[in-house]
Every structure is written in structure tokens, then in C-alpha cells.
Amino acid sequence: MKNIIPFHDAIGHAIAARQAAGQGVVTLAANSNMLNSVLDLFSQFATIGGGVWLVWGAITVGTNMKDQNGPGMQSGAWQIVGGGLIIAAALLFKNIVL
Numbered sequence: 001m002k003n004i005i006p007f008h009d010a011i012g013h014a015i016a017a018r019q020a021a022g023q024g025v026v027t028l029a030a031n032s033n034m035l036n037s038v039l040d041l042f043s044q045f046a047t048i049g050g051g052v053w054l055v056w057g058a059i060t061v062g063t064n065m066k067d068q069n070g071p072g073m074q075s076g077a078w079q080i081v082g083g084g085l086i087i088a089a090a091l092l093f094k095n096i097v098l
Helices: 007-020 034-066 070-094
Strands: none
Touching: 034 070
8 A cells, every 4th residue: 555656746747758768748837827718718719700700690681671581581680599599608708717
């Protein structure tokens, strides 16, 4: 039972061994904001994607109004709603606190 190494010590030994062997090791500094940056980036992409989806739905409604195509207008209207929901979800996702 004396040879049991705590998990954090085992990771430390593995990192030291990789560094001694000349292999690259990527470590994060304490209190790193990398995860927050990733979440913000994801939220920005989702917001932009939702906006593009919403605009494309508006274009679909407009072109189908011109042709008096009821099912096409309905499809475009639901696409607008979907774009709005994507934007709302992205903004709510941005408020996650870690």
C-alpha cells in the first residue's frame, strides 16, 4: 500500500517524464480563461448562424409570397422561428457560469 501514488502526482510525474524526453507538453495556467473563450466563441458562431438562418427564412417567405405559394411561406415562417430560437439558445448558452 505504500507504493500508491496520488493521481495528481502521477500526472506530474508523466509530464516531467515527457519534458525530460524532449517531447512537447501543453499545460494550462491556473485560472485559465480558455474554456470561457471557447464558450464565447461557440456562442458567437451560433448567434451568427441563427441570424443567417433567420434571414434565409425571410427570403424564403418573400419569394414564396411573390409566387403565392402557401406551403413555401409556411416553411419560411418556421425557418424564421427556428433562427430566432437558435439565437435565443446561443445567448442563453453564453450566460453559463463556470
